[in-house]
Amino acid sequence: MKALIWLSSDCSSLEEIVQALKSQGQEAAILLVQDGVFMADKGCPHSDELKTLKVKVYASKKHVEERGLGDRLVVDVDLVDYSRIVDLMMDEYDKVISL
Amino acid sequence: MKALIWLSSDCSSLEEIVQALKSQGQEAAILLVQDGVFMADKGCPHSDELKTLKVKVYASKKHVEERGLGDRLVVDVDLVDYSRIVDLMMDEYDKVISL
Amino acid sequence: MNKKTLGVLLLTSPYTYQNSETFYEIAKAALEKGHEVKVFLFVDGVNNAKLNQEPDPERPMNERFQELADAGAVFQACGLCTTARGFDQEGADYTPGVEVTGLTELAEIVGECDRFLTFVP
């Protein structure tokens, strides 16, 4: 099972959920949308957490750009548009966990 | 000038505002209402901050009780009802800062 | 104690946020003590004035607004917020006594109050 974690705002419990999935041999990836993209910003106290989780991180291109974070991201993210987000949710991953 | 800080949810910048007021020789007190009362709970990572600020802290009695925090408070608070809250805002303090 | 005026900015929806409950209790207590209360409904705060909200016995919003208005509270609702949300711009969807106005009226309240309280989300 491959889970996609949709993170739109509050990142509490994110690390716990990712580690718990890993403990069961499951794969997890994170999709940052809306204010969730601030988690990859160099000013976010939780950006290190995101890096040390060593999971694939996607971020909504529109939400990163409108917030002016293009040059401020410190996490390696794949910028994705809505079409790709739908493919991630519907085809590339088996389950969506909304946070 | 005596400022009453109405804290209903998010405690970010609380410490900074209290210290800034003190730096100008002003007095500040804190009124915890609604989810703001969780800040005085023994499980809140910011309860120590509240203690070290050494300011008067009031908390809405109704909001503490309905949340079941009566025995869990680790900050010395004055429990107040709505009537007292109005007196604090209108008479005992000169300005309300809503957070 | 001197009678004073409390200005209020309410930014959130009823039922969904406890702000509406706390606002009511604070406004009622202030009016009972002889203070004036002037309220500006802004953003989702305009939803508080909507008529025909089901009379949840615990939270009868329409009755509460009427009760506060009858006791002298003044209510203004932001016009742009009102029309954006599909409510009548003349106030026909709102509790009687709630006037649909604009930010100049918020500025008026700010100039006429002794204390000001914002109910944030």
Place this chain on the structure above:
Amino acid sequence: MNKKTLGVLLLTSPYTYQNSETFYEIAKAALEKGHEVKVFLFVDGVNNAKLNQEPDPERPMNERFQELADAGAVFQACGLCTTARGFDQEGADYTPGVEVTGLTELAEIVGECDRFLTFVP
């Protein structure tokens, strides 16, 4: 790729939260790819369906809901949330195509979807 069904739970108000924008874009993209979209409006999410929202050129909610419904999206709105907020329990205040139902219909969507997405505040 297989055509699948996306279930959506929308909990927040339009204009106030970006969720409504993102929901629209995601639902549109999913429908264009041939997926089905089934939406349950819950808590303040029911406000998204309100008719006569001012056609903000950037965010014409009524047109967007109509466009999604015309493209096959199914919309249900929680009945208790609807009446609590003062809207007609038969759906007369809502965009055509939005049905006022209850949590059993949310459970139906949960049983009929391949993926489920919650738009939290």
Place this chain on the structure above:
Amino acid sequence: MEFTERSVLLLIRSKPFGAIFNFEGWRASVGMFGMDHEPMMLFMGDGVLSILKGMNDLPIRMFKMTFQSFDGRICVSKKSLEAHNISPDELIEGVEVLDEAGIGQAFVENEIVLTF
């Protein structure tokens, strides 16, 4: 797709009272029985503040009783409890405390996740 009876995870992360999402999560969980799903509630993060025994449970009492009468599982993250300095004996009756493996299984076994 065809209707399928499912195991459903209600993930509750919000505080009680300040906003109604937490309580509406309880209501939604009960609604799952209407179509014979098997719902499980999982309290994580600030959601753990809503299963304190001392809390006034009037807003959710009926939902909780119904949920438990259908043998719905009410679970909480051990890690979140510890982070909030809550001991298991402060919790309402009938809550299972899950360790990391238990949390992992919850997300694996439940096909659908609803978040409040």
Place this chain on the structure above:
Amino acid sequence: MEFTERSVLLLIRSKPFGAIFNFEGWRASVGMFGMDHEPMMLFMGDGVLSILKGMNDLPIRMFKMTFQSFDGRICVSKKSLEAHNISPDELIEGVEVLDEAGIGQAFVENEIVLTF
């Protein structure tokens, strides 16, 4: 009480875009000029994320231009900038960075505080 022209503090603590409160704070600040108040905007906490130069300012451009044309002061907390790892040269034009004393004065000198 009688109407009084005032100095008014608009305290902006919310993030931009995810919810509209931040942008509505800009709109309210401009509204203050309608009754000849003297508004000052103060960005603290996550509010500092809304005055980045690279942000798409379309939703607030007109408010910002109007606010500045009336010589309204736009201020930001130095401490909040540092906490968010933002250097002053990343900010939009015309923002004053306030240290602790400046923040203290802002809360002392402005008679009324509106929070967004």
